[in-house]
Each structure stands twice: as structure tokens, then as C-alpha cells.
Amino acid sequence: VEAALADGPLKGKHVLVTSGPTHEPIDPVRYIANRSSGAQGTAIARSLAALGADVTFVTGPADVAPPAGVKVVKIQTAREMKEAVDAALPADAAVFAAAVADWRVANASGSKMKKDGSGKAPALEFAENPDILAAVSQMKKGRPKLVVGFAAETDDVEANATAKRARKGCDWIVANDVSPETGIMGGSENAVTIISDEGAESWPRLTKDQVAAKIAAKIAEALS
Numbered sequence: 626v627e628a629a630l631a632d633g634p635l636k637g638k639h640v641l642v643t644s645g646p647t648h649e650p651i652d653p654v655r656y657i658a659n660r661s662s663g664a665q666g667t668a669i670a671r672s673l674a675a676l677g678a679d680v681t682f683v684t685g686p687a688d689v690a691p692p693a694g695v696k697v698v699k700i701q702t703a704r705e706m707k708e709a710v711d712a713a714l715p716a717d718a719a720v721f722a723a724a725v726a727d728w729r730v731a732n733a734s735g736s737k738m739k740k741d742g743s744g745k746a747p748a749l750e751f752a753e754n755p756d757i758l759a760a761v762s763q764m765k766k767g768r769p770k771l772v773v774g775f776a777a778e779t780d781d782v783e784a785n786a787t788a789k790r791a792r793k794g795c796d797w798i799v800a801n802d803v804s805p806e807t808g809i810m811g812g813s814e815n816a817v818t819i820i821s822d823e824g825a826e827s828w829p830r831l832t833k834d835q836v837a838a839k840i841a842a843k844i845a846e847a848l849s
């Protein structure tokens with residue numbers, strides 16, 4: 626366990642971190658979601674706090690417990706995550722590690738949907754969720770000095786992540802290959818490439834805790 630450095634390099638800095646999946650209701654007992662354990666986002670929040678940052682941790686329903694020593698805001702849906710992020714700003718830096726559901730169910734039901742015996746399945750309609758990372762990256766006033774997005778890709782990782790960084794307008798993209806054969810999703814290790822205006826920097830395969838410590842140190846350097 627890392628002891629928080631009261632006088633660490635991020636002392637006095639407010640850093641916002643989103644983490645985990647969002648859950649989008651179909652009805653009161655069913656939802657759609659992205660796969661996300663919340664492990665990498667949680668580790669990043671813990672590492673930032675260990676460097677002395679004042680961390681707001683906005684999290685969906687994750688498998689892992691939130692870290693100690695951070696302000697935890699629990700949400701379910703993407704729209705609730707956006708509201709929580711807006712309420713937590715301003716921040717010196719913002720890290721968007723959450724696996725946000727791109728779509729919510731537009732025809733969600735307020736009461737439990739029942740089989741009617743006809744053998745016919747219900748049709749779900751979808752509506753696009755707000756892009757929280759893009760909205761914060763493109764803020765005209767009060768934008769965090771450093772905005773970090775993630776890109777979980779299964780193909781052409783570097784090219785897709787570079788295009789994503791330009792499209793969203795964030796400063797860095799932390800890209801990783803989540804193809805099933807890598808074992809990264811749900812595992813304890815990660816192999817990331819950081820895309821910034823300095824190009825692409827690939828780190829070796831490390832534990833998610835080690836990746837988190839390196840990202841936190843890089844953020845501290847960028848804010849110093």
C-alpha cells in the first residue's frame with residue numbers, strides 16, 4: 626500500500642477520474658453495459674492520491690472497490706456520469722478511464738417487461754449517449770489543463786487511437802489492445818501506448834498498478 630504523500634508533487638491539484646462501466650436500464654431489472662472491471666481507473670485514482678492529488682472518482686458499478694482517500698461519486702448511467710463530471714469541475718487534470726455505454730435504451734420501460742406468451746421478443750431502440758470526454762476536451766472556458774482519454778481497441782490500435790485523440794480534442798490517449806487473446810480485459814496486466822502531441826510511446830506489458838503509477842507520474846510532470 627502506498628502512503629499518501631502529503632507533500633507529493635500533486636499536492637493542491639484537483640484531478641477528476643472516471644472509471645468502471647455505465648449501466649443503461651432496459652427496465653427496472655435489466656440493463657446493457659460495457660465490460661469493465663474498473664481495475665485500471667481505480668489504480669490510477671489510487672496512484673494520483675498517493676502523489677498528493679485531491680481526487681474526485683466518478684465510478685459506475687465496478688467489480689473492484691474504490692480506493693481509499695479519494696472523493697467517490699457513484700453513478701449508474703452515462704448521463705449521470707456526465708452530470709457528476711460537470712459538478713466536479715473545475716479540475717487541473719481529468720482522466721477518462723470509464724467504459725461508457727455509447728447508447729442507452731430509448732424505449733426503456735418503467736415497469737418490468739413480461740413475456741406475453743406469444744414467443745415474440747421485444748425490440749429495443751437506442752439513443753446515443755453524450756460523449757463526456759469530447760465535451761470536456763472541447764470546453765471553451767475552464768477546461769482542465771490536461772485531459773486524458775482511453776481507447777480500448779481490438780484492431781489497428783495506434784492508428785485508431787491517434788484518430789480518436791484528434792476527433793475528441795484530448796491531450797493524451799492511453800490506448801490498449803483488448804483483443805481477447807491478450808487477456809487484458811478483466812486481467813491484472815495492461816500494455817499501453819500513450820498518444821500525445823509528441824507521438825506514440827509504448828510501454829512494456831506491466832501490472833495495472835504499475836501502469837497507473839507511471840500515468841500518475843507523467844501527469845505530475847505535465848502539471849508541474
Ligand code: CTP
Nearest residue numbers: 721722723725754755756757758774775776777
Ligand atoms: N467516453 C466518454 N463518453 C462516452 C464515450 C466514451 O467519456 N459517451 C470516453 C471514454 O471514457 C474513453 C474515450 O472516451 O476515455 C474513448 O472511448 P471509446 O469507447 O474508445 O471511444 P468512442 O468515441 O466511443 O468510439 P468507439 O466507436 O470506438 O467506441
Ligand code: CA
Nearest residue numbers: 724725726727
Ligand atoms: Ca465507445
